[in-house]
Amino acid sequence: MANESPESTDDLPTPALVVDAAVLDANLAAMDAVLPGRRLRPHVKAFKSTALASRLASDGHTGFCAATPREVEGLVAAGLTDDLLLANESLDVARLGELADLAQITVAVDSEETLDAAIAGGIRHVLIDVEVGLPRCGCSPDDAPVLADRARSAGVKVRGVMGYEGHLMMVDDRTDRIARVEESMQILRDAHDRVGGEIVSGGGTGTFDTNTWCTEIQAGSYTLMDTHYDGLDLPFRPATSLLGTVISVSAKGWIVVDVGLKAVGMDHGDPSWSHGDVFFLSDEHATLVPTDGSTWRVGDRTRLTPAHIDPTVARHEVMWLVVGDAVVDRWAIDLRHW
Amino acid sequence: MANESPESTDDLPTPALVVDAAVLDANLAAMDAVLPGRRLRPHVKAFKSTALASRLASDGHTGFCAATPREVEGLVAAGLTDDLLLANESLDVARLGELADLAQITVAVDSEETLDAAIAGGIRHVLIDVEVGLPRCGCSPDDAPVLADRARSAGVKVRGVMGYEGHLMMVDDRTDRIARVEESMQILRDAHDRVGGEIVSGGGTGTFDTNTWCTEIQAGSYTLMDTHYDGLDLPFRPATSLLGTVISVSAKGWIVVDVGLKAVGMDHGDPSWSHGDVFFLSDEHATLVPTDGSTWRVGDRTRLTPAHIDPTVARHEVMWLVVGDAVVDRWAIDLRHW
Numbered sequence: 001m002a003n004e005s006p007e008s009t010d011d012l013p014t015p016a017l018v019v020d021a022a023v024l025d026a027n028l029a030a031m032d033a034v035l036p037g038r039r040l041r042p043h044v045k046a047f048k049s050t051a052l053a054s055r056l057a058s059d060g061h062t063g064f065c066a067a068t069p070r071e072v073e074g075l076v077a078a079g080l081t082d083d084l085l086l087a088n089e090s091l092d093v094a095r096l097g098e099l100a101d102l103a104q105i106t107v108a109v110d111s112e113e114t115l116d117a118a119i120a121g122g123i124r125h126v127l128i129d130v131e132v133g134l135p136r137c138g139c140s141p142d143d144a145p146v147l148a149d150r151a152r153s154a155g156v157k158v159r160g161v162m163g164y165e166g167h168l169m170m171v172d173d174r175t176d177r178i179a180r181v182e183e184s185m186q187i188l189r190d191a192h193d194r195v196g197g198e199i200v201s202g203g204g205t206g207t208f209d210t211n212t213w214c215t216e217i218q219a220g221s222y223t224l225m226d227t228h229y230d231g232l233d234l235p236f237r238p239a240t241s242l243l244g245t246v247i248s249v250s251a252k253g254w255i256v257v258d259v260g261l262k263a264v265g266m267d268h269g270d271p272s273w274s275h276g277d278v279f280f281l282s283d284e285h286a287t288l289v290p291t292d293g294s295t296w297r298v299g300d301r302t303r304l305t306p307a308h309i310d311p312t313v314a315r316h317e318v319m320w321l322v323v324g325d326a327v328v329d330r331w332a333i334d335l336r337h338w
Numbered sequence: 339m340a341n342e343s344p345e346s347t348d349d350l351p352t353p354a355l356v357v358d359a360a361v362l363d364a365n366l367a368a369m370d371a372v373l374p375g376r377r378l379r380p381h382v383k384a385f386k387s388t389a390l391a392s393r394l395a396s397d398g399h400t401g402f403c404a405a406t407p408r409e410v411e412g413l414v415a416a417g418l419t420d421d422l423l424l425a426n427e428s429l430d431v432a433r434l435g436e437l438a439d440l441a442q443i444t445v446a447v448d449s450e451e452t453l454d455a456a457i458a459g460g461i462r463h464v465l466i467d468v469e470v471g472l473p474r475c476g477c478s479p480d481d482a483p484v485l486a487d488r489a490r491s492a493g494v495k496v497r498g499v500m501g502y503e504g505h506l507m508m509v510d511d512r513t514d515r516i517a518r519v520e521e522s523m524q525i526l527r528d529a530h531d532r533v534g535g536e537i538v539s540g541g542g543t544g545t546f547d548t549n550t551w552c553t554e555i556q557a558g559s560y561t562l563m564d565t566h567y568d569g570l571d572l573p574f575r576p577a578t579s580l581l582g583t584v585i586s587v588s589a590k591g592w593i594v595v596d597v598g599l600k601a602v603g604m605d606h607g608d609p610s611w612s613h614g615d616v617f618f619l620s621d622e623h624a625t626l627v628p629t630d631g632s633t634w635r636v637g638d639r640t641r642l643t644p645a646h647i648d649p650t651v652a653r654h655e656v657m658w659l660v661v662g663d664a665v666v667d668r669w670a671i672d673l674r675h676w
Contacts, residue, residue: 248427248476297451
């Protein structure tokens with residue numbers, strides 16, 4: 001069985017999600033320098049751990065956003081109750097209404113149905129979610145004040161608006177990104193003018209410093225980071241990798257590591273390996289081809305870097321904080337599932 | 339919180355993994371007709387549920403194979419102890435050696451290191467894993483008898499050989515598939531001639547009836563099935579889908595369902611939707627475009643069919659057995675993680 005107090009990465013069961021503590025610290029500091037305190041609303045969907053959320057709260061980022069009711073419930077259970085935003089539409093919000101005396105909980109709404117579910121479920125605060133170019137959730141700017149009126153008529157406080165310019169996270173030219181984010185946020189600000197409230201919430205890791213129009217930025221990936229953002233001019237580096245054990249070595253030139261499809265999110269493509277090519281992944285295997293002259297023996301350990309951190313984290317029960325090969329902490333990934 | 343005894347799919351929290359009980363029954367019957375009893379060694383990695391494994395055992399398929407030590411541990415804990423094969427290389431097998439008095443446990447080995455770990459870990463039975471064309475685990479045919487001798491010298495029983503022709507699962511022309519499987523299995527049979535033992539283990543859902551050279555077939559995906567096998571001439575149909583709730587409807591023509599990247603394995607591509615196109619998935623969203631003239635309201639429910647069942651199942655805590663919209667059973671997915 002797994003060693004519960006490993007001192008070294010050599011003691012970890014594999015596959016294991018490991019986080020370089022120094023890189024994590026640097027990522028948090030780089031974000032904090034631009035968006036201190038409540039200017040940042042960390043998005044827990046990216047890391048799903050109340051341990052990391054507590055660390056962010058101790059740095060002054062005490063408002064959080066979440067993508068699922070369960071994430072909000074977990075934050076409340078961890079005592080992170082200052083200002084929690086379900087930044088997503090849900091009809092299953094009565095479970096959060098039950099927590100209204102324990103925490104300030106706000107939910108996003110973009111339709112009569114989601115608003116009425118919030119009202120019926122005892123939710124006391126909402127943001128009007130406005131579609132700003134990403135083909136996903138969000139109402140039209142014209143519908144936003146109508147929903148706000150409906151909410152206020154029911155005694156629900158409308159704290160403002162939110163809109164996610166997710167389609168612009170990966171615009172690689174910074175000048176172009178700024179122009180397109182401004183255009184997108186103009187839609188949100190126009191809606192805000194008609195809705196009122198103190199909050200204009202939006203943004204993400206890719207636009208954390210180019211979206212200067214929101215009162216708060218929803219970013220989470222910057223903490224653990226992944227290779228998907230590599231092409232951008234961001235000050236964040238991948239902190240997270242999948243530690244695996246070499247379980248087979250072929251004379252034909254490949255090796256097999258026990259990091260497979262069940263340990264890594266594949267929607268952004270294969271993970272990366274610093275010693276060569278990732279040939280393919282199976283459920284519990286990665287077949288790798290060294291191209292740097294390195295030689296490998298069964299039992300050696302190596303790390304892969306995931307292309308998309310959010311769904312990767314969601315596949316693990318725990319992340320291990322490491323300094324080099326020393327294990328310095330164990331953080332439960334306790335906000336998983338729904 | 340989730341209703342623990344839902345009667346209808348309308349009562350399920352979403353996203354939910356639902357299994358059509360009638361299709362599952364038909365898939366199991368179709369396999370059983372070709373590979374009765376121990377001719378089939380069901381691979382639990384595809385469904386990760388001892389409830390489904392117990393159902394297979396009650397049908398006479400009492401030998402199982404697994405991809406991780408934890409899957410083997412879970413089978414032992416569920417009393418499915420007749421004949422368990424870790425059909426994968428691992429150095430973390432002492433945890434299975436501790437169970438040797440409770441169950442017959444066999445592990446695959448393809449190197450001195452994995453064999454020595456098995457010996458040191460108290461494993462009493464091994465199969466020699468031979469590479470038969472898939473660039474993954476497995477020793478060369480020449481190394482197989484050397485490993486067998488080393489095992490026997492240490493008092494470990496060599497039950498035979500295994501080899502997985504995974505590269506041939508998707509050969510769409512049946513005649514071509516038979517020819518190539520035969521060629522691949524000739525390697526395994528030659529190794530078997532030099533190794534001995536009563537077992538020649540291999541195959542999978544894609545070759546369940548074309549691999550006639552193994553004494554037992556390792557198949558698991560056929561139970562829950564996915565769309566990846568659609569092009570083949572197999573008698574199995576997708577039994578499993580992701581039930582989601584429509585959380586947003588856009589006047590621009592798309593709808594959003596709460597089935598995202600954290601609920602579905604994406605390595606084989608997007609899930610399918612019978613009413614139209616899957617535009618893209620985010621962490622907790624699928625943006626869908628109806629093309630069949632159907633209209634949708636917030637709160638409606640719909641199902642997506644995953645392209646790869648194994649990593650999809652591994653993302654959920656439970657699967658719900660359904661007949662139409664009636665929920666008839668709840669099976670824990672209790673063999674997850676490592």
